Amino acid sequence: MKIVVKELSVTSTSRFEIIDLTSDVEAIVRESGIKNGLCLVFVPHATAAIMANEAEPGLLGDYIEFIQEVFKPDYDWRHNRIDDNAHAHLAAAVIGPSRVFPILGGRLVKGTWQNILLVELDGPRTRRIIVEIMGD
Template identity: 30%
Template sequence: MRCLLVVAITSSGFNLSKHGVLEVKSSKPGPPQQEISVEDVTALVQGFVDDAGLREGLCTVVSKHTTTGITINEFEKRLATDLRQWLLELAPPDARSVAATANPKTYLHNDIDQRPDGEAERLRCIENGWDIDDPEQLAKWRSQEPINAHSHLHAMLLGSTEAIPVAEGKLLLGQWQSIMLVDLDGPRDRLLGVSVLGFT
């Protein structure tokens, strides 16, 4: 069956464009232990769509972190366990990591004593509030840097963005689909950027 949908955009274009940041609270208190957790954020995102008044259009969700992923799939406990195991097989933690396993890898990113590695990383540190030209600040920055290259690699595998159509005010997801935030370096509070574009 073929379906052709023609959308006429008025000369003024879309009449709704809203952006926001949603906070996903950690389910466990305390410092990060490089755990992998999966959170269903569908209701949170649908709430943003509802509050924005979007009836027809597109909702884009982006992770605001380099060690989280956004994906759409079935939110089910055993599948989440399978996902954890699969990711850890593909990119096991470094032997120096708090999450080290029986078959660790060694990653250059985790050579904290060699970083920042070049001017670009130095400038990113300064832009983020770390005056690493000061030896004391450099030592502080290095001490707070986690040994988490595997978490970054996991995030690259999952991706950081999903775009979901919205029709009649509802996210167009399949019967078993959920929008999931996968925290790859947690537990910790996380932020999602959400943007809606369309018509009220």
């Protein structure tokens, strides 16, 4: 089995932002030479998340609005007493820091409307994204 690990660096420009990583991850899969296996996309941060879903601009705004409604940034969260980002920690914990995709025939397997999305919840920041590909 072959393992390839690459790191991406992505800088957000807003407190809440969704950044499409799909083309970068697909390029890493192609360059890896792995034909069949798995691709892990992981963000090692407690206030960002990885999502697999459609990247249509209106829907991207809906995601952010939904996150802000459920994880209210201005709510009296206990964590806000020391750091004003409890909403980001809570949303990141629920959405999750990673997604795993199969690789078949040297290509990332995802649905027609699935993109790999970094969900920035406490920006602007520079985030590391680890892409680990395992297979033959």
